[in-house]
Amino acid sequence: MLFKSVLVSSVLKNQLISLVKENRISHAQLFLSQAGTHSFALAVAYAQYICCQDRKEDDSCGVCPSCIKFEKLAHPDLHLIFPNCITKIVKKDPDSRQFAQEFRDFVFAKNYHIDMEDWLSELGGENKQATINIRDCSNIIQQNSIQSYEGGYKIFIFWGLDKLYHAAAPKLLKTLEEPEKNTLFILLTENQDKILSTILSRTQLVKIPPLSSDTIAQQLVTDFGISSQKATDIAEISEGNYVKAISLHENSNELREMLKKFETLFSSMSALKNYAIAQASVQQVNYLSVQDTIASIVDLGREEQKNFLRFVARMIRNILMLGSKNENLVKATTDEKKTMGFFTKVITLKNAQPILNECNDALFHIERNGNSVLVFTDFYLKVSKLMLKL
């Protein structure tokens, strides 16, 4: 992985490059980021740069024997440690080494845009309690005590350090406390809160900022060849998370369908309100399409039903922003913004919070296997009433 292929700010890349050039490499660094950044790619690019035999001013050479091994994630002095668990194939005593090939394949398939949930489902573990376990930490101690294969640095990259099993922590701490010469630990996490303070205090913190919307949009155009308008729309709602942006792109039909359902349900509610204040005829409320829409939501799987409720909640929050002239805070696609415009008079500060509460209630019931027909009908009636109250 070359620095030039990593999707993070050049300022951060330059900081890491300077550490190497000035020979100030700290023996333990904690890379902290939110989900969906290119942090793993950055860790590998940094490690590759350290080991490169023909380092350039601002990147690895990409062609020396060390770089070639790094490109395959197969350098003998690069050790990858990540959450793992018992699976159908590894039936007992799992550790990262036994999943090395699966992990490499996963990283390459995702072009380094890796996400913990995706990895756990890739593992197909029978229990979801994947951890970096005691065996992983014992292996590190063993590796740490021997010379590096190629005479340079030994580099340990931990991905998902927040999943370190608590009983394994003392072993890791001991290693961090007594570093061997030319050994580097790069610890990656998306949850600083779950990292032991004893580990935090022994590492140098490297904060990786979320990706900007522009960066995400440009990368979507490069990776998928979509129009820049579409890419900008997706980037707007991906919260600086490129993994999410990819998923939104791959499921853009689903997003369009959700918007259509939202429009049907909420415009019927608005029409009902207009009727109540004698501005419209009740015929404007197309109950047949409301019924069809609720039936089509009920036909979806539970995960998609939950997605729809989260989508509604996002729309409501954004409508509120739009109505209170905070347009710059609205995170939405062009089509969504257009739809939102219709509802700024009927969804306001007075009823937005109660409507969001109804979204949460419905989510709660769907998660606990409530009857979807009842949950969504009830949701529709309650929100209609809240809109009437305005």
Ligand SMILES: [Zn+2]
């Ligand atoms: Zn090289």
